[in-house]
Amino acid sequence: MIEEFADRWALVTGSSSGIGVEFAHRLASRGMHLVLTARREEAMRELAGELHTRHGTRCEIIPGDLADPSTPARLMEEIRNREIEIELLVNNAGFAIAADIEATDTQRVLDMLQVNMTSLTELTYAVLPTMLAREHGAIINVASVAAFQPVAFMGPYAASKSYVLHFTEALWAEARDRNVTVMALCPGITRTSFFEVAGVPNWLKKHSSQSPEQVVRAAMKGLDKRRQYYVSGWKNYILSLAVRLASRKMAVTESMKYFRPKKKKRDDKRTNAET
């Protein structure tokens, strides 16, 4: 399916690192021109140069903070000013926060919901009606395996990804007969800076993971099959099904094992000894 998109334009959010960079490589290798957006402009400039040298495709860079509610509209206005029609939207930008209740920074949670859900929703509605009118186009919304269950100590993140999954599946059903695919991509643990940003930098070392290449390859497969959602990796797929068999109580209490923040035992002991 992705071959249909050669010489057309894709918008990839979160294209300064991780899975977004891999999407950019993969799409440019299939002949797509790209609009790249994220906050880190320099990283995107380097990427754009590399893609142009390797594939001869065009890149437009529009930096922006998707936690700022005005960014999606500004981004789309810039795209219109450059007379670009988006035929593939990859809503990939996102981040997580792992913390217990007392340590949670509420403003950061609200910013995360803005990036993971609200901006994703606005960008989706900014391009989808045109795709439906021309009966050609696709949207990949990056959700997560965390979308299938509540996750303790990462509650707002997992809930935001459930929103992405459900929102996307509903649109998939509405758009499928009009030659437009709207698909949720559900990666499991992937080797990117995601865990560092989430505040659990050592977490990645302790668990089996996939590379961004594997995740994007899975996304392309899912898109080819015009699926409403696609879980990357068979182990992750089984996990997503297993959750349905467990009781809701069991699913959420089991999740407590994963992201529980470490207690600062040594510091506590030292403080006790000093007093």
Ligand SMILES: NC(=O)c1ccc[n+]([C@@H]2O[C@H](COP(=O)([O-])OP(=O)(O)OC[C@H]3O[C@@H](n4cnc5c(N)ncnc54)[C@H](OP(=O)(O)O)[C@@H]3O)[C@@H](O)[C@H]2O)c1
């Ligand atoms: N890695 C995993 O294990 C995993 C698993 C499941 C799902 N996911 C999802 O995969 C997607 C990509 O994450 P990743 O793993 O590639 O992590 P990453 O390497 O940390 O990349 C996240 C991307 O999102 C962008 N972003 C974050 N906050 C933003 C903001 N306020 N405004 C604009 N862009 C912002 C970042 O760009 P700037 O910092 O330059 O703005 C970066 O390009 C996310 O939606 C994540 O939830 C990841």
